[in-house]
Amino acid sequence: EAGVTQFPSHSVIEKGQTVTLRCDPISGHDNLYWYRRVMGKEIKFLLHFVKESKQDESGMPNNRFLAERTGGTYSTLKVQPAELEDSGVYFCASSLPTGQGKVCYGYTFGSGTRLTVV
């Protein structure tokens, strides 16, 4: 089974530029999550998709961040324009659909995209 893949693995951009991160979840995983780890800090939740719908985007820091999941397959996270404080590692995770019993399935994480804004 292919895991969660993220692309690129590392991106270095200048302040003010645009960057798009991509996440391919495991096939059949309706739930897709984006997280961010800023240097020296905890992993923070950004948003949660269920299929193509945004279930919870309470963690998105501001309107420079735009996430999409067209067709409920892969997801993109665009940062425009990028600022220095956006530097960090962006993780994506996916999990199976939540059943009627609200069973909490394990998450499968990608290996992250390291974003460096200079």
Added chain:
Amino acid sequence: RKEVEQDPGPFNVPEGATVAFNCTYSNSASQSFFWYRQDCRKEPKLLMSVYSSGNEDGRFTAQLNRASQYISLLIRDSKLSDSATYLCVVNGGTTSGTYKYIFGTGTRLKVLA
């Protein structure tokens, strides 16, 4: 072989028990090792970093065995609140020179009253 492997569990243990999890990694060039705790539908929280000398934080002890390429987490005197998924995370070198974080699939622990 997966880069980071964990027994998914679940481990069902009575309150007060001692429980240990292992995690194996395949890349001998791996540099940093961590245990994270994740509650259902919550973000992972760093539990502890793992060092070669081993480290302890209260009821939690982490060990790294580079020769055998595994890390372990020991929880003593389990509490009901310890019920969660424990993620093993390895940060290692890649052929391109960049580092990447590899998450294990997590081990589910359920502490029973």
